[in-house]
Amino acid sequence: MSSGTTTPPRAITGCVGKRIRVILGPTGQDYLVLLNHDDGVRPWQEADWSGDIPGPVARQINNCTNKGRYITQVDFNTSTGAWFVSGVKCDGSGGHSWWGGTDNGDAISESASARDCTKVSFGSCDYNSEMFCVITGNNGFAHQNIPKSLLNRMNRINKLKKSIHFIRLFEHFQYFIKDDEGTKWRVSGTHLGRELKKLGGNVSDVALAEDGSWLIVGHNSYSASTGVSKDLCSSLDDFYRKQQSRNSKRGNEIRLFHARNRELEEEAARIREQRAEAIRIEQETLRLQREEAIRRQLQDEDRRLREEQARMEREEAQKEAELIEEADSIHRLQEHINNRKWALLDAADSLSPDKRNRVQVHINTPNGSGSTTRSNCVICQERSSELAIIPCGHVCLCSECSQESQQHNVGVVERCPICRNQVQSTLKIFIQ
Incomplete structure (x- = not known):
């Protein structure tokens, strides 16, 4: 079984407020709004404007939309006529910037050519002269006519290598900045300042019209003053609701x-x-x-x-029993033969000595032939035996061993070396 799909659905990142860009013109009825939708499957952008909006801005947004480009940055100031638009293709390639009506085209061009994130903001100071700031990368910047308090903060952020998130410039030296240290603003409207303080770091964008109408885009909701277009508020309500539902x-x-x-x-x-x-x-x-x-x-x-x-x-x-029985049988037979031998020997006692000896030899010699197989003497084991023991008839001694035994009185021949029967006499056997 498969362990499941390895790639999860693409997440929708960021809060809803960061998908909104709002700019107000001379009044709260004059506005440009960019809404960046995302349902997790595909992102798309919706642009809308109404009232006194610079014509070049509207035309450039239409051109980008028709060519499949997304607007990444936009700002303008109706008092000075300065404007800036940048966009990219859907795949992130083909980034390009357009601007006009500004005294700071060279600074914008230099920042845009660096192919880094360029954030441009326009405002005005006395006599409708241009107030300008461009942020390149995390904290690089160029400026014109910005208030000293804002410049000091930007220099400190740059020196500490922190990031400037965005700057909004308005009429008469008014501004708002959000950076790694938090937020800072200079606005004339009491209600606007109080609302900015209440939201703190949850501010995603700020718009301020020339007539004092204002709108604050928060992470998950917005606040607007009286005088802001109801159509704009309705669009924002609808977007917050739908995008939060998508999220x-x-x-x-x-x-x-x-x-x-x-x-x-x-x-x-x-x-x-x-x-x-x-x-x-x-x-x-x-x-x-x-x-x-x-x-x-x-x-x-x-x-x-x-x-x-x-x-x-x-x-x-x-086998043992059979052998024992055979041995017993042999013993019985031997006893029977010995008894018959002794009976014959007893009967031969009545004969003369020579005849008696021949009978005894005949009794102890197979087949009565008088011949026997000569073997070595049982004593010296070297010379042939030639003496038969009487009465058993065993031929087992040589003459030399028999004489030697008699001379030394050993008594070897008192009994037959084979059967150990008493020796009565010996008889020399001549075998041809």
Whole structure:
């Protein structure tokens, strides 16, 4: 399962007031308003004006609109006739500025050629002479006829490398400035000054007509004096309402997106955990099966070995019993043969010694042939045996060992070295 869309809906940034630019002309009925709409999908701009507005300004705004340009900066002063308009294409390229009716064209041209953010404001001082200020970048500026209090503040902001947000110049040395330190103004209207103080840093724009009518654009609402066009106020009411609704809707869409993404990620995590658990169980099952197979194999091998051992023990016991029985049978047969030998020997006692010895040898020699297989002497293990032991008949001694034993009185020949029966005499055997 996918972990969700990686790109959230585009957020609508900034407060509603920062999307509004209002300029008043000779009266509150003379105005220019720019409304920068944004629904999160696409931005668009709406321009409207009424009354005594400089013709070049209206024409340039129409030209920009027809060519798909957005107005980024605009200002004018109907007393001096000075005006300034700048715009860009929808993609932010193709920025250009236009101006006229001003004594400060060179300063504007120099600032505009720097391709930096240029903010121009026009006002008037005594005898409708031009009051002018242009802000380039964050705090660079050029000016003409501005009040000393405003110039001192601008110099301080520049020296401290802070930013000037915007300046509005009005009639008779009146002004308003907003910068990183806050706001400062010089206006003649008591109600306007009181309203500016109440709003503090929440001021997005200020417009002041030559007749004293005023309008303050706040972040989320506006304030206007009597005399300001009802059509303008209606447009602002409608824009605030719609744009705030768009902001809220887009915010909800973004929150829903992130919530849905979290759900998808949690679901994906659960699936991964389930798969991991299934794999673990499968591996554990396989391990147990292997161990069981090995255990059974070992049990079978152990049983086979025990059975083999038992079989071998049974066979060995059976073989032992058979051998013991065979040995017992041999012993019984040997005893029977010995008894018969002794009976024959007893019967041979009545014969002469020579005949008795031959009978004894014949009794102890296979087939009565008198021949025997000559083997080495059981004492020296070197010479051939040639003496037969009487009465058992074993041929197991050589003459030298027999004589040696007798000379040293060892007594080896008192008993047969093989069967240990008593030796009565020995008989030398000649084998051809």
